[in-house]
Amino acid sequence: MKITVRSASMPLHGTIIVPGDKSISHRAVMLGALSDGTTHVSGFLNGADCLSTISCFRKMGVEIALSPDESEVVIHGKGMHGLTAPKDILDCGNSGTTTRLLTGILSAQAFTSVITGDESIQKRPMKRVMLPLREMGADIRSIYENDCAPMEIHGKRLHGITYVSPVASAQVKSSILFAGLYADGSTTVIEPSLSRDHSERMLQALGASVQTEILPDGRAKITVEPCRSLTAYPGTLEIPGDISSAAYFISAAMLVKGSDLVIRNVGINPTRAGILEAYQSMGADITLENKRLAGSEEMADIHVRYHKLHGTEIGGVLIPRLIDELPVIAAVAASAEGETIIRDASELKVKESNRIRAMVEGLMKTGISADETEDGMVIHGQGTDLKIQSTEIDTKKDHRIAMTFAVLALAGDLNTAITLKDAECIRISYPSFFEDFKKVVDNRECL
Ligand code: S3P
Secondary structure (H helix, E strand, C coil), X not given: CCEEEECCCCCCEEEEECCECHHHHHHHHHHHHHEECEEEEECCCCCHHHHHHHHHHHHCCCEEEXXXXXXXXXXXXXXXXXXXXXXXXXXXXXXXXXXXXXXXXXXXXXXEEEXXXXXXXXXXXXXXXXXXXXXXXXXXXXXXCCCCCCEEEECCCCCCCEEECCCCXXXXXXXXXXXXXXXXXXXXXXXXXXXXXXXHHHHHHCCCCEEEEECCCCCEEEEEXXXXXXXXXXXXXXXXXXXXXXXXXXXXXXXXXXXXXXEEEEECCCCCCHHHHHHHXXXXXXXXXXXXXXXXEEEEEEEEECCCCECCEECHHHHHHCHHHHHHHHHHHCCCEEEEEECCCHHHHHCCCCHHHHHHHHHHHCCCCEEEECCEEEEEEEHHHCCCCCEEECCCCCHHHHHHHHHHHCCCCCCCEEEECCXXXXXXXXXXXXXXXXXXXXXXCEC
């Protein structure tokens, strides 16, 4: 499906609530399924990725009820050893989080399973989880012997290990920690810097023993102890709004002159909120209001007012804290004065698409000068009189690329328009994106 987005005809004003956090929604289903008792979840993200997680767990005998609008979920936990052998292949769709975290859990089950996903998933690197899990004793085989899905997993008794991960990846870390719950001793992951820590927070809330230490050299050391049982989350697990989805509206308000927008109830976990720091370093006017807790996560209302921007450098330990937001940050950088350099971000090449290539190609098509580098990109900002050419963008069926160019389209002069190919891919993480986007552009409340 093609969707055409025209430039904004007026500043963006108002309030919006974005859907629940994708990473936390996945983990709520996975850990709810392994808990003793029933888990009630509110603010669940009904994106295709999280629905893939639900479908995989249903295939392993877990009863999961969804409310009609799919924002509330009840998971009837089967306990740590209650999953049953799936009769069918476990299809993770487009979801890297489902594939990698589930591989960790499946490695320790008393049955054999086959896990796969769509065309994009079948190209994404799985060696990063197969290697440490095999070290723990797992029996995993890439069926086409290309280190990608489909994978066949024969559940085994696992051993605790210490694994020094070459990448700061929450998917790798969580996969190992979930397997570590079943191991015969402590399991430690050392990552180059702390990646998103939702798994650690949730495991702790369910009674598992998890310790995090930041080492003097900045690396993060996370240790999980073997665990006999997880207690279902007490009361209702409230999932905060996804900062990765909020990012599109924060960015829209930064691109459209005179805007003043509030995005309510957004998760601001420090391991996720790097975008706010990056934007503040570019001169953005962003404030956090009404800070409060949603379970073990912090959330706030994010207030953004349009402000002139300047280029910046983004790299190092900031990267894992804004990895999914880099495409839209690159688009906003087009309207900054001077160059923005993004480095240490080669992980972008192995996401749902090669996001460095997709962004640089797309920016160039809209008339913005950008260079691809070995581990990132350089965007040559045009400042406040940014000019955008009407064009068609190949989203590469990547939800974050589609939403990024929808937002960039708003910054064009009157009558500029960007057409997005395969725009339906937004359903992966934000099914109601275009409805919410239209309301914001039309200055209608979107609560
Ligand atoms: C995620 C971790 C990140 C992120 C992805 C979600 C998670 O991936 O890009 O969208 O929920 O753990 P990596 O762990 O591969 O960096």
